[in-house]
Amino acid sequence: MFKIRDVTIDPPLVLAPVAGHTDSLFRQAVKGLGGCGLVVSELVSTEGLTRRHDRTHHLTRFVEAERPVSMQIFGSDSGRMAESAAMVEAMGADIVDINAGCPVKKVVRQGGGSSLLRDLPLLEKIIKEVRKAVRIPLTLKIRSGWDRSSINAVEVLKVAEDCGVECLAIHGRTRSELFSGRADWEIIAKVKREARIPVIGNGDVFSPGDASRMFRETGVDGVMIGRGALGNPWLIRQCWDHLSARPVAVISLKQKADFMKKFLERVGREAPAPAALGKMKKIGGYLSRGLPQGAGLRARMHGARSIEEFFGAVEAYLADSIPAE
Ligand SMILES: Cc1cc2nc3c(=O)[nH]c(=O)nc-3n(C[C@H](O)[C@H](O)[C@H](O)COP(=O)(O)O)c2cc1C
Structure with a gap:
């Protein structure tokens, strides 16, 4: 268990945001299987949200059974980011999360997602404006850096902490790596060592053993699971069984x-x-x-x-x- 201010994440296992998959129906299904302490919405465009596009608004739907629920927003216009954060707060989200990790070209080209990792002044401006716009806890999701030669997760952590971010989730790959190779858990451990706020580790947890190992090797407060849960929605429940020293649920x-x-x-x-x-x-x-x-x-x-x-x-x-x- 850990806390993001007054929001208790128990168990400390998080369903990652996965665009096109982790909509309200999938999140409800995973929550219903047990073991999942926090769900995060798919990334929501702040251009679409503030321009009141129906398709974007559809992404913000959630039900009470999903709580606590974090709504993830992305974009590069600090005004629209702040306005969107206030909108998701008004919709009843427990947490607002800023996406600074998405590697997709369409997002990066407009200066959002992982592009923010190479423009820290803009990231800082966005965080500060969003912070001012909402009362609910504010979190940030990042990759380790833009590319191998510019890994700056610790620097990003410091900016985030100084601007009022209350929890950081880090996927241990750079933007350039997309999903290739193996996630670097060393950088996750390093960020955790330097952090004053809770840290959620993410990347390549595909089995209950992987989740325990990530906790052990990095010291993170929570573990976030994405792709592994898509094909096996029981995975988070199974990780929790394993972490609690119970027999791991066998699914026929x-x-x-x-x-x-x-x-x-x-x-x-x-x-x-x-x-x-x-x-x-x-x-x-x-x-x-x-x-x-x-x-x-x-x-x-x-x-x-x-x-x-x-x-x-x-x-x-x-x-x-x-x-x-
Ligand atoms: C198809 C796909 C869509 C994703 N969409 C998002 C997203 O909307 N927001 C986000 O922060 N990360 C997104 N991610 C990244 C995941 O949240 C996670 O960081 C990444 O998959 C690594 O974790 P894993 O190894 O457990 O899958 C996406 C990943 C995939 C494969």
Whole structure:
């Protein structure tokens, strides 16, 4: 357990923001499986939010069962960042998080995301204005630096602390590395050693053993898990079992397949209609990893031209390939 001011993060395991995946439905599902102390929204454009674009506003939806919930905003215009932070506070978010880690070209080209790591005066201006605009706790998510020759996470930490950031999450890769190689946990440990605020470590936790090792090797207050939870939504729960010295929950194929079916049905019902089928294909792709004949299922899901056809493929697969318990 740790605290971000008056917000208790218990267990100290965080579902990472993953654009296109960790929407309210997925966050609710992960929370429901247990072990997750904090969820973070997908990155929300402050241009879209302040211009009142429907699609952007949709990203800010959450339900009470997700609390505590952190809303992540991105952009490079300090005025719009501050206005957006006030908006998510008014919507009831428990925490507002500034994205200074996104490596995607479209975001970086406009000066947001990880581009802020190479423009500390702008980062400082944004943090100060956002700080003034909200009362709720303010957090920052970063990468280790822009590239290997400019790793500056400790310097960023100091700027953040001086400007009122109350917790820092760090993914141990530079912007240039994107997702290649292995995350550098040394830099996470270094940031933690230098920090006066809680630090959340992130990068390459794919098993309960990885989570324990990250706590042990870096001393972080919390561990954040992204990609590992997409294909295995039980991962955070399993990490918590392991950290609490309980037997790690074993998930049967039937449980996994049932979860996939129920979750996809919910996405089909609740996601905005034009996007639902595409979203189901993407999520189905992740959730079917590790299932027997999963590649065949993925091909059939992918080829579906309607939601009915999609579920026809899932039903046929469940009947043929998953033994009843
Ligand atoms: C498809 C994808 C989308 C992501 N979207 C976001 C995002 O919206 N905001 C953010 O801060 N990080 C985002 N990330 C980065 C993750 O939050 C996390 O930092 C990264 O995946 C490393 O953690 P992991 O090894 O546990 O996946 C994204 C990562 C992926 C793969």
